[in-house]
Amino acid sequence: MKKVAIVANGLTKFNKTEKPLDSLMLSSIKPIFENTKNLEQKDVDVVLTSTNAHENYLANIISELSGVKPKISHSVESLCNSGTNSLVSAYAYVSSGLAETALVVGAEKTDNPGLVLDWDMSRGEFKHPIFWASMFTSAHMRKYGTSLEDLAYVSVKNHKNALDNPYAYFEKPFSFDDVMHSKNLTGNIRLLDCSMPCDGSAAVLICSEEKATKYTDTPIWITGIGQKTISASFTKNDDLVSMESTKIAVADAYHMSHKTAMDVDVVELHDAFSVCEIIELEDMGFCQKGQGSKFVRDLYNTDDKKINPRGGLIGAGHPLGATGIAQVVEICQQLGGKAEKRQVSGAKTGLVHNMSAGSTSSTVLVLES
C-alpha cells in the first residue's frame, strides 16, 4: 500500500451563520490554497465533499468555485462519520495510484438533516440521538456505577479545553455546577452533556509520499485505518455498555499501524454525548472497561489535554459532515507542533475516532508525524 500524507488543512469558526453551505466549504478550502507552498489548482486530482445536506452535484460546484478541474469529484454521506469516510475514500484513491493529490472538505448547517434518525425502526418514537445516548448511559450506570457527576467531568473538561480553541463554538467556561444544573433532558443527560449542532467546515489536502515534500516540510502520515459498520439500528449493539463497531475499527487501525493505545499521545474522539467519551476510552484501550470515568476525572485533575484537546464535539461543536475532518485537522496541528495553547507536548502519534448513529458505524485513524 502506498504511503499517504496529510499536507495541509483549513477550518472555519464553528458557530451559527447566515453563510450557505458552499460558502462555508470555500472558507475552509481557502487557507489551503493560500498557505500551501507550490500548490496550484491544477494539482488537485480529487475533490470529495462530506455533508448530510441534501445538495446534488455539490463536489462539482465546490470544484468549479475553487478553480479546480479534478479527475474525481463526488459527495460522500454517512451521517456523523461522513468526514472520515470521505477522507478514507480519498486515501484509497491516492494509495491505489488513481490520484496523487486529493482535497476533502466537509461542512454542515444546523438546518441540514441527520438529527432525527427516521430510518431506525428499533427506536420506535425515540428518534432523536439523545435517546440512544440515554440508553447507553443507563446501561453504563447499572453495570459500572457511572454517576451523573462522572458524566459532568467529561463536559467540564471538554468545555475547558475548547477555551484554547479559537474555532470552537463555545467561548466561555462551564463549571461543574453549571453542567450538573443544566436542563435535564432525559433523566440522565443534561443539556451540557450534549454536543451542540452548529455550522462549520473543515478541509484537508492529502497526497502521495512522492508529492508530500513538495507541499510541506511537516507531512502527517495516515498509518492506521479501521472502519466498521454493524447496522443502521443502534439496538443491534451486543450490549449498551460498549460500542462494537468502535472496538473492531480500533483493533484494525492499531493492527495496520503497528501501534497500541500505549503508543498514542493525543486523541480526538467522538463525544457526541458525555457517556460516549467514557465508553470509547474503555473500548479503545486507554483504560480498563469500567474505568473510563476515573480516567476522565484524572485527566481533568491533572489538566491533561491528551483526550479531545480542541474540546471534542461537546466543546467545539458538532457540524456533522465537518466533524471527522475537523478532528483530523486538530491531530495534524498537534503532531505538527502547531496547536498553540492546546499543544500536547511531544505528540508524535495521534488517533481520531469518529462514529455515527449510536456507534452503528465507526472510523478510527492513526496519524503519525
Add this chain to the structure above:
Amino acid sequence: MKKVAIVANGLTKFNKTEKPLDSLMLSSIKPIFENTKNLEQKDVDVVLTSTNAHENYLANIISELSGVKPKISHSVESLCNSGTNSLVSAYAYVSSGLAETALVVGAEKTDNPGLVLDWDMSRGEFKHPIFWASMFTSAHMRKYGTSLEDLAYVSVKNHKNALDNPYAYFEKPFSFDDVMHSKNLTGNIRLLDCSMPCDGSAAVLICSEEKATKYTDTPIWITGIGQKTISASFTKNDDLVSMESTKIAVADAYHMSHKTAMDVDVVELHDAFSVCEIIELEDMGFCQKGQGSKFVRDLYNTDDKKINPRGGLIGAGHPLGATGIAQVVEICQQLGGKAEKRQVSGAKTGLVHNMSAGSTSSTVLVLES
C-alpha cells in the same frame, strides 16, 4: 496497482413502481447473493450506495437489510454518473488493499431530485437538462450539418436494441416516423430523442485478483479508468460540439488499459439525448469528428449492436443513480457471453461511458474478459 475484477451483478426491471428506494436496491442485490458461488455476507468489506435520493445513512440501511456488516459503507452522489463514481471508489478500496470485496448498488425513483439543475447559474431559467442538450444539438447542426433525421436514427436504433433487453423500460418498437413525429419539445429535440426517467436498480460485486476465482469462472477485469470534472456549469465546455470531460476521461482510460477505440468490441455510452450518442462516438474516437451521424446510420442499417446493445438510456431508461452501474452490468454480460439476444459476437473488450449534467463530468471505464 492491484488488479480488480467484477465477479457478479444484478438488475431490476426499469419501470415505474411503488417499491421504495431501499427495496429496489435489495432487489438488485438479491441475485448477487443467490447466484454467486462461495459468497457469504461476511465476505463483503464495502457497501457503497449510489443515488440522487435525499436519504441519510442509506448504505448502512442497505447493509443491515442485506445482512452485511462491512468495514466501509457510505453513499456516493455525483448526479447522473453517481454509479460509476461509486464503482471507481470501490475499485480504489480494493486496489489499495483496504478491502478485498465490495458491493456497489445504485437506484433511483422518478420522484428523486436531479432533473432540475438548480445550481447552474449559467443556465438562467433553462434549468431542465433538455436545454443543454438543445444547445449541443443546435451547435452540432450548425457545424456538421446534423439533421433531425440523423438524431432520429439514434433513437430508433436504441429503442430497437432495447427490445432484446428484458430489463428495459420500453417494450415496443418505435419507427423512424414515430420519432420524427413525437412531440417536439425544443425545436430540435423530440420526446423520443430523450432518455426516460424511471425507477430501477443495478448492482455489481467487485473483488481483488486473489479472490476473483473463488466467486466466478468468468471474471471481468477493470483495466482502464478515466474520470474528469470540468465544472458544474455546462457553458464551461469549450464549445458545444464536443464534450471536454469525455475527451479527457477516455484518453486516460485508453492510456491505462493500453487500448484504443479500435480495440473496443462493445460500448455502453451515455445517450441522455440523441445528440449525446453522436458527439460521444466522435469524442471517444469511434469515428472522425462530424461523422457520428453517419456512424449511427451505418450501425442501424447493418443491425450492428456494438453501441448501446441494451438500448442505452434512450431505450432502457435512465434511473440516474443506477444508470452507470447498469451500463457496467451490460458490458459484463457481453464480455461473459451471457447477453443472449443482445450478444455482440466475440466481444472481449468493452467500454462504459457515463456522464453528468451536460458532460460537466465524465467517467470512462474499459473492461476486459
